[in-house]
Amino acid sequence: MQYSLEDYNGLFITDRQDALNFRYRISEPGYFSSWHIAGDPTLIIIRSGTLRLTVRNGEYRDFSAGELFIAQDALQEDESFDSALHGHTAALIGDEKLQAVHIKLANKVLCSN
Numbered sequence: 001m002q003y004s005l006e007d008y009n010g011l012f013i014t015d016r017q018d019a020l021n022f023r024y025r026i027s028e029p030g031y032f033s034s035w036h037i038a039g040d041p042t043l044i045i046i047r048s049g050t051l052r053l054t055v056r057n058g059e060y061r062d063f064s065a066g067e068l069f070i071a072q073d074a075l076q077e078d079e080s081f082d083s084a085l086h087g088h089t090a091a092l093i094g095d096e097k098l099q100a101v102h103i104k105l106a107n108k109v110l111c112s113n
Helices: none
Strands: 006-008 011-013 021-027 032-036 042-048 050-055 060-064 068-071 088-093 098-104
Touching (some): 042 060
Antiparallel strands (some): 006 011, 021 098, 042 098, 050 060, 050 088
């Protein structure tokens, strides 16, 4: 996605973006989530801790305090979730509690090929 920026005396900012809800998340050390999908595009901002997301091919990325990403993996319109085929896992890495903000950006968006 690309957004145009407006210059407000040296502060470059986009127009307001709609969001559907806001949630604050806390996970304790040792947290692990089995295979799942985000479903709805969600902006996730990591405030503390390190969250590791692993995808099907075994690749992973760690997100730590100050980092953010948009989780938006979803199913095709005619698909049903299959934990052997779809999604990603999430794990808290290290001994620090995870604190994050989840901002739902839109209702479910279906993937397209």
